[in-house]
Structures are given as C-alpha cells and as structure tokens.
Amino acid sequence: MENSNLLLTYLSILLVLLSIAAFFVVRQVFKTRRIESTLSRLQSKLTKEKGTAQEYYELGSLLLDKKLYTQAVLYLQQALKQLSQDESPENSAVVYNALGYSYFAQEQYDLAIRNYNAALKISPGYVTALNNLGHSYERKQLMNQALAAYEQALALEPGNGTAKRRAESLKKRLVTSEN
Numbered sequence: 001m002e003n004s005n006l007l008l009t010y011l012s013i014l015l016v017l018l019s020i021a022a023f024f025v026v027r028q029v030f031k032t033r034r035i036e037s038t039l040s041r042l043q044s045k046l047t048k049e050k051g052t053a054q055e056y057y058e059l060g061s062l063l064l065d066k067k068l069y070t071q072a073v074l075y076l077q078q079a080l081k082q083l084s085q086d087e088s089p090e091n092s093a094v095v096y097n098a099l100g101y102s103y104f105a106q107e108q109y110d111l112a113i114r115n116y117n118a119a120l121k122i123s124p125g126y127v128t129a130l131n132n133l134g135h136s137y138e139r140k141q142l143m144n145q146a147l148a149a150y151e152q153a154l155a156l157e158p159g160n161g162t163a164k165r166r167a168e169s170l171k172k173r174l175v176t177s178e179n
Contacts, residue, residue: 035062046075053082057095060102069102076102093123097132104136112136127157134166143170 042059045051056079063072076099083092100115116133119126134149147170153163 035065038062039066046078051078051082053079053091053095056082057091057098060095060098064098064102064105067105069105072102073099090122093119093126093129096122097126097129100129100132100136104132104139107139109136109140113140125156127153127160127163130156131160131162131166134163138166138170143174146170147174 039059039062042051042055042062046055046059056075060072060075060079063069063075076095079095080092080099083095096115096119100112100119103109103115104112113133113136116129116136119129120133123129130149130153134146134153137143137146137149147167150163150167150170153160154167157163
C-alpha cells in the first residue's frame with residue numbers, strides 16, 4: 001500500500017512537470033509562429049510595394065532578433081528614409097540606435113558609433129544609445145570616451161546597472177594602466 005502511494009506521488013509529480021514543460025513548449029511554438037508570420041507578411045508586402053517607416057522598422061527589428069544583421073541594415077535605412085519624408089524625426093533616434101546595433105553586431109564599430117551619435121543628437125537623453133555608444137568605444141579601445149558615455153548615462157539614469165558595471169570596470173582598468 002505504501003509503495004503504491006509513493007508510486008502514485010511520483011507519477012503525479014512527473015505528470016505535473018511534463019504538463020508545465022508542454023505548456024512552455026506550446027507557448028514558444030505559438031510565439032515563433034506569430035513572429036515568422038509577421039516576418040513573412042512584412043517581407044512580401046515590402047518587396048511588392050512601398051511601406052511605412054513603422055513597417056520597415058518592425059521588419060528590421062525582427063531581422064535583428066534573428067541575427068540577420070545585413071538584411072536588417074537595409075530595412076532600417078529604409079525606415080530612416082521614410083521618417084525623413086514623413087517629417088517625424090522623434091522616432092528617428094530609435095531607428096538610428098537599432099541601425100547602430102546592427103553595425104555593432106557586424107563589428108563595424110565606426111558606423112555603429114556614427115549611428116549612436118545620430119540617435120543622441122536627436123534625443124540627448126537616450127540612455128540605451130549611450131550604453132551602446134560606450135560599448136562601441138570599448139570595442140575600439142577608446143576607454144576614455146567609453147567611460148564618458150557610461151558616466152553620461154549614469155547622470156541621466158543613476159540606477160542603470162549596465163552603465164554602472166561598465167564604468168566601474170573601466171575605472172579599474174584605467175587606474176591600473178596609469179600605474
């Protein structure tokens with residue numbers, strides 16, 4: 001009797017664990033299908049006709065998520081062209097940041113820096129672009145500029161964990177290199 005209760009308990013626990021795993025798998029499948037259908041819909045639409053800046057940006061962002069950086073650059077540049085034609089520069093900072101990220105991922109740090117600076121010119125308080133700019137400067141071994149970018153991000157957002165960690169790390173590196 002004790003063995004059957006123990007066996008039933010183990011079986012129940014296994015069934016619960018399998019149900020939880022199945023839930024997460026099914027949820028991921030639906031999420032992936034939704035992303036893929038959006039990607040397919042946008043690609044087919046934008047190859048046939050001119051789209052809005054939002055559509056180009058959305059497609060570029062999806063391609064960034066899929067790590068298709070070269071293709072993302074093309075659509076993000078199209079989004080910028082549409083934004084300049086639509087006379088709505090306030091959204092341009094986000095697109096410039098995404099474009100900078102796609103160049104950064106391709107290790108084209110000068111182009112990434114140029115785009116992050118363009119985003120900051122439009123929106124000087126854009127903390128994500130400052131963090132990204134600092135990271136790009138780090139990769140180019142421009143530690144003083146990187147530290148300045150992180151400190152500017154911390155001035156705008158004191159609780160920024162990324163900027164705090166990176167700034168502390170850079171300060172340690174700069175102190176040891178000066179000694």
